[in-house]
Each structure stands twice: as structure tokens, then as C-alpha cells.
Amino acid sequence: MDVAVPTRLKRNRLLPYWAVLQADLKATFNSWLYRFWILLAVGVLGGYLLYRFGAMRVAGMLQSAPEALGEMLHWVVYGTITLIIALTAGTISSEGGTMADSVLSRGISRYQYFIGKWHARLALVLGTYFATSIAAMLGGYFMLHSDSLTLHGGFVAILIVASMLLFVVTFAVSVSAMSSNTLVSIAVVWVTLYGGGFLLTQLPGSIPSPERALQSLPDVMKGFYDWNSLAQTMLISVGVSTATAFIGMITFSRRDV
Amino acid sequence: MAEISSDLVVETNQLTKIYQNRQIALNDVNLKLEPGCVLGLLGHNGAGKTTLLRLILGLHRPTAGWVKLFGETMTPNSAxxxxxxxxxxxxxxxxxxxxxxxxxxxxxxxxxxPAEVRKPRLASLIRAVDLLGASGDCVDNFSNGMIARLAVATSLINEPDLLIWDEPTLGLDPEARRSMLELIKTLARDKTLIIASHNLGDIDEVCNHAAVLSHGHLIYFGSLQDLKGRMKRNHYEVDLEGDQKAITKAMTALKSMAEFKLVNLRQRRLELRLTDDANNTSALANVFMTLADSKVAVISIRSVGMQTEQAFLDLVEEEESRGFARAYKAAA
Structure with a gap:
């Protein structure tokens, strides 16, 4: 083996982050779990819309678009959350051993690796969610009784659910960075999210909870919402997610792989 | 080894790794590697070789002590x-x-x-490791030899100053193994290498320094020559040529000498094993004189046994036999 020895050049310090982000996007996009999630989401959303459309046209059963879409978004959170957890809670923990060695032994810091992985999963989950929910919103607008559906209300409703998913993905990736076992990560994230969500519903109504936010979606889509209060809730979600990611990143940078 | 720390490629100080307070993988390891050093890392399974390499790479964090590379402390974020x-x-x-x-x-x-650097570099490396014909094939279907060659290309893509290769010849056929050893010799001309291997013949051939780990403890670090020098060479084979009667006569004379505990003749190969207190120079001189007196010609003479392997085994055995005395040295 005759090996050429080229000259050393300056590094592009952002390139390792992009490499991890692109590789993870591609790998997740090609995974059977992601494809299953897409199929399930598209199948159920499409099926539910057609069912409501058929019920309206054939039996004359009217359900307003905000009510139907609110139910659908509710379902997105509760129905597919386990799949989203399975898709994200193994982000880092599933790449232990030689596979992680072959990446982390190169010119990349743990911070860059974590952020690259986190952003890749966020982009994929939120991108998919936005695409399917906007398609459902448009479908609902044209196929259902949509007199009361407002464009800005629908957009805000989508943002509310997105802010919840932002925390779910961030928390799952952070736990996977702290654990060496994917099954343990999935169990911890699942129990914490469902348990935490349930506990929040037991608190006084003045304290925001995911369940109360989801129940308010039909009204939000009709345009009945307090923007300041919702913006505050979403900002809290972004803040908590950022803090969670920071803890996950610091922990990951201090542990053995 | 070097006096000035910044000249060192790798330096470890009291490097210790304890996994979750359950397993002591590495204990108080002090190493200093100068540029150009080709270090063979030896040790039984579980001796701590891979742990040491992972600590040097920053994949693991030391429980105590530190690792410095090129004068800077290695951490998980030292990209x-x-x-x-x-x-x-x-x-x-x-x-x-x-x-x-x-x-x-x-x-x-x-x-x-950047692309203008990596594209030509990867193309030349793929050609160099003879993967040009398989450059578009999926790596999932690669043989062990192809995987090893791709791993070599991967380790050279950044034009490194230090190469850390863990068992590079494992699972290779003789031809691929020979290529790998030749490559290591070529790279050793201007790079520092750490080679962990169970194959002591490979270490013997390509390394100039050795580090021996036993149960996480560094029991030897120095030149390979010194390691082999620790072993007493007392087993030789001599290929002879001459009349059978003359050889038998010489055999009888050699058997009467006190310096040999074994004198054995198979075909025309004479096997000699010296007693522990015998001086091998004078003993061999006596052998040559006896053979010359009997008019027997010597075709070749060689020391029997893998020298590095024997030295390694002797070293580990010596360490084991010290028993609790090892604690005394550690405390000193």
C-alpha cells in the first residue's frame, strides 16, 4: 500500500457539525421507524378527513373544521408520541461502541456532535409534523365545514403543538446522550413525559399543561385566543427545551462513550 | 525519553481508570512517547490496552491522572x-x-x-489501498481485508502525526498482513505510532518500543531491544554438515560438558539448552571448538523461540510472582 502524503490545510470548523447533521438526517430518513411514522400519520390523518368528509356529504353530519382538526392535532400528540420517542430516544445511545468511536475519535467535539444530532432529529420530526399538519389543515379547510376556521388561528394551533414536540424531541435526545442503553432511554422518556403530563393536569387551571393546551386548540383555530399567554407558554417550552439540551450536552461531554 | 514535555507526542501521568467504582481498568500508568517512536502495546485480554488507547483519544475520561498529546491535555472536546x-x-x-x-x-x-482538499485526498487514498475497483460498492459486503484497507485509508485521511491502531492485523490473510506490516514500516519513517496487538511477531517486526500492561498496570515501558535483553537466551539450534560418525563423536563430547542441560540431535540439527548459570558466550565457543575438532561444519545457528513473546511471558510471570510485593512498589 503506497500512501500519498498531501499538505495540511486550514480546517472548516463548522464542517463536522454539518457532516453529523446530514448523516443523521439521511440515516433517520431511511429508517423503517421514520417511514412507519409517516405512513401512520398520513394514513390516519387522511382517513379521518375522508371519514368526516363522507359523513358530511352522505349523512349530513356536520363537524366544524376547527373541531375536527383540533382532534387530529390532539391525536398527533397522544397517538404518535410513542413513535416519536422511539425515533429520538436512541439518537446517541444507539451509536455506542465502535460506531461512536469511529466518529468521536475524529476532529469533532462532543458539543458539535450533540448539537448536530439534536438539530437533525428536530428538523426531521418538526419538518414532518409541519408538512402533515399544514396538509391536514388545508384538507380540512376545503373538505369540511370551515366557516369558523381562521388562517392565523390554524397557524397558531400548529405552533402550539410544535412547541410541545420541540420539548419531546429535545428531552429524548438529551436522555439518549446521558444513557448507554436505548431501551432504558425510551422507558425513561416515555414515563417522564406521560407521567409529567398527567401530573400537570392535576395542578390548578392557571398553570399551563399540555392537556389544557390541546383542549383549547379548536377555539384557537377559530381565532379565540390570548396571543400573549400562548406566546409565553411557547417561550417557556423553548426555554425549557434549550435548558434540557444544555444539560444533555454538558453531561454527554463529560461521560465515557 | 525526552526531558522537555512539549517535545513529547504522548505523555500520561498517573493515568487511572476505574469503571463505575467496580472495575479497575488502568492503574497509575506513566508513559512518554517521543516523535518517531513506534510503540507496541502488549498485554493479555482485559489488560487495559484498549482502555489506554481510548483515554489517549479522549473517548474516555481519566478517573485520575492525565493524558497530554503534543503538550496539551486531552479531553472529550479536544477536537x-x-x-x-x-x-x-x-x-x-x-x-x-x-x-x-x-x-x-x-x-x-x-x-x-474543505472539499478542495478532501476530494483529491480520498481519491488518492482509495487508490493507494487498492479499493479503486470497489470504490462504489457498499461497505456492508466488504471482506475483512477490504475493511482493514478502508480503515487504514480512514486513519490517514487527515494526514495525522500520531497513528493509533488497535489490532490492525487481526483477521487478515498472510498477504494482507504482510502489506499492513510494510505500510507500518513506511509510516514509521515520519510518524509516531501506537500499535496494540496480540501478535507478538508483528510487534517484534515493526516496533522499536514496547509497553506491557498486566491487569491494568504498566509493568514495562522502554525499547523493544531492552525488553528482549531481559530474556536470558539459553536455547539454540545448530544446523550441521559432515560425516555422521564425526557428528556423533562431537555429540558425545558436548553431552559431557556441564554447561548444557540438553544436547539433542535430530537429523543434522543440534539442539542445545544451557543451564541457568552458564555463560552463553563461552558455552557456544566450546561448542564451536568441539565441532571444529571433530571436523563438523556449521551451516547456521539461531536462538530458539520468539524473543519478544518469551520476554513478554517472562515479564508477566515475574510480575505475577511478586505477589503482595507489588503494592510496596506502588506505594513507593
Whole structure:
């Protein structure tokens, strides 16, 4: 083996982050779990819309678009959350051993690796969610009784659910960075999210909870919402997610792989 | 070894790794590697070789002590330091669905190499390791030899100053193993290498320094020559030529000498084993004189046994036999 020895050049310090982000996007996009999630989401959303459309046209059963879409978004959170957890809670923990060695032994810091992985999963989950929910919103607008559906209300409703998913993905990736076992990560994230969500519903109504936010979606889509209060809730979600990611990143940078 | 720390490629000080307060993987390891050193890392399974390599790479954090590379402390976030290392893990694995080109491109991007550098470099490396014909094939279907060659290309993509190769000849056929050893010799001309291997013949051939680990403790660190020098050479084979009667006569004379505990003749090969207190120079001089007196010619003479292997085994045995006395040295 005759090996050429080229000259050393300056590094592009952002390139390792992009490499991890692109590789993870591609790998997740090609995974059977992601494809299953897409199929399930598209199948159920499409099926539910057609069912409501058929019920309206054939039996004359009217359900307003905000009510139907609110139910659908509710379902997105509760129905597919386990799949989203399975898709994200193994982000880092599933790449232990030689596979992680072959990446982390190169010119990349743990911070860059974590952020690259986190952003890749966020982009994929939120991108998919936005695409399917906007398609459902448009479908609902044209196929259902949509007199009361407002464009800005629908957009805000989508943002509310997105802010919840932002925390779910961030928390799952952070736990996977702290654990060496994917099954343990999935169990911890699942129990914490469902348990935490349930506990929040037991608190006084003045304290925001995911369940109360989801129940308010039909009204939000009709345009009945307090923007300041919702913006505050979403900002809290972004803040908590950022803090969670920071803890996950610091922990990951201090542990053995 | 060097006096000035900044001249060292690798320096470890009281390096200790304890996993979850359950397993002591490495205990108080002090190493100093100068540029150009080719270090053979020896030890039984579980001796701590891979742990030491992972600590040097910053994949693990030391429980105590520190590792410095090129004068700077290695941490999990020392990306700049790792840019100067080329690493091959034991049994390298590659992500599914990648080809040698996409994999090398990915690794080169992890080193932050811009496209105008990494593209020509990966192309020349793929050609150098004879993977040109398989450059578009999926790595999932590669043989052990092809995986090893791709791993070599991967470890050289960043043009490293220090190469850390964990069991590079494991699972290779004789031809591929020979190529790998020749490559190591070539790279050793201008790079520092750490080679962990169970194959002591490989270490013997390519390394100039050795570090021996036993149960996580560094029991030897120095030149390979010194390691072999510790072993008393007392077993020789001599190929003879001459009349059978003359050889038998010489045999009888040699058997009467007190310096030999074994004198054995098979065909025309004379096997000699010296007593522990015998001086091998004078004993061999007596052998030559006896053979000359009997008019027997010597075709060749060689020391029997793998010298590095024997030295390694002697060293480990010596360490084991010290028993609790080892604690005394550690405390000193």
C-alpha cells in the first residue's frame, strides 16, 4: 500500500457539525421507524378527513373544521408520541461502541456532535409534523365545514403543538446522550413525559399543561385566543427545551462513550 | 525519553481508570512517547490496552491522572488534538449503506477538511489501498481485508502525526498482513505510532518500543531491544554438515560438558539448552571448538523461540510472582 502524503490545510470548523447533521438526517430518513411514522400519520390523518368528509356529504353530519382538526392535532400528540420517542430516544445511545468511536475519535467535539444530532432529529420530526399538519389543515379547510376556521388561528394551533414536540424531541435526545442503553432511554422518556403530563393536569387551571393546551386548540383555530399567554407558554417550552439540551450536552461531554 | 514535555507526542501521568467504582481498568500508568517512536502495546485480554488507547483519544475520561498529546491535555472536546490522530479501532465497523467514497468523505468532513482538499485526498487514498475497483460498492459486503484497507485509508485521511491502531492485523490473510506490516514500516519513517496487538511477531517486526500492561498496570515501558535483553537466551539450534560418525563423536563430547542441560540431535540439527548459570558466550565457543575438532561444519545457528513473546511471558510471570510485593512498589 503506497500512501500519498498531501499538505495540511486550514480546517472548516463548522464542517463536522454539518457532516453529523446530514448523516443523521439521511440515516433517520431511511429508517423503517421514520417511514412507519409517516405512513401512520398520513394514513390516519387522511382517513379521518375522508371519514368526516363522507359523513358530511352522505349523512349530513356536520363537524366544524376547527373541531375536527383540533382532534387530529390532539391525536398527533397522544397517538404518535410513542413513535416519536422511539425515533429520538436512541439518537446517541444507539451509536455506542465502535460506531461512536469511529466518529468521536475524529476532529469533532462532543458539543458539535450533540448539537448536530439534536438539530437533525428536530428538523426531521418538526419538518414532518409541519408538512402533515399544514396538509391536514388545508384538507380540512376545503373538505369540511370551515366557516369558523381562521388562517392565523390554524397557524397558531400548529405552533402550539410544535412547541410541545420541540420539548419531546429535545428531552429524548438529551436522555439518549446521558444513557448507554436505548431501551432504558425510551422507558425513561416515555414515563417522564406521560407521567409529567398527567401530573400537570392535576395542578390548578392557571398553570399551563399540555392537556389544557390541546383542549383549547379548536377555539384557537377559530381565532379565540390570548396571543400573549400562548406566546409565553411557547417561550417557556423553548426555554425549557434549550435548558434540557444544555444539560444533555454538558453531561454527554463529560461521560465515557 | 525526552526531558522537555512539549517535545513529547504522548505523555500520561498517573493515568487511572476505574469503571463505575467496580472495575479497575488502568492503574497509575506513566508513559512518554517521543516523535518517531513506534510503540507496541502488549498485554493479555482485559489488560487495559484498549482502555489506554481510548483515554489517549479522549473517548474516555481519566478517573485520575492525565493524558497530554503534543503538550496539551486531552479531553472529550479536544477536537483540534484529535485532528492530529489517525485511529483504527479493533474490528472497525462502518455505517450501513455507505461506499468507500461516501465514508471517507464523511470522515474527512468530520476533520473539517474543505472539499478542495478532501476530494483529491480520498481519491488518492482509495487508490493507494487498492479499493479503486470497489470504490462504489457498499461497505456492508466488504471482506475483512477490504475493511482493514478502508480503515487504514480512514486513519490517514487527515494526514495525522500520531497513528493509533488497535489490532490492525487481526483477521487478515498472510498477504494482507504482510502489506499492513510494510505500510507500518513506511509510516514509521515520519510518524509516531501506537500499535496494540496480540501478535507478538508483528510487534517484534515493526516496533522499536514496547509497553506491557498486566491487569491494568504498566509493568514495562522502554525499547523493544531492552525488553528482549531481559530474556536470558539459553536455547539454540545448530544446523550441521559432515560425516555422521564425526557428528556423533562431537555429540558425545558436548553431552559431557556441564554447561548444557540438553544436547539433542535430530537429523543434522543440534539442539542445545544451557543451564541457568552458564555463560552463553563461552558455552557456544566450546561448542564451536568441539565441532571444529571433530571436523563438523556449521551451516547456521539461531536462538530458539520468539524473543519478544518469551520476554513478554517472562515479564508477566515475574510480575505475577511478586505477589503482595507489588503494592510496596506502588506505594513507593
Amino acid at each position: 483540534d488534538l484529535r485532528c492530529r490522530i489517525g485511529y483504527i479501532p479493533t474490528n472497525p465497523q462502518f455505517p450501513k449503506g455507505m461506499t468507500p467514497i461516501t465514508y471517507l468523505d464523511y470522515i474527512a468532513r468530520l476533520f473539517g477538511l
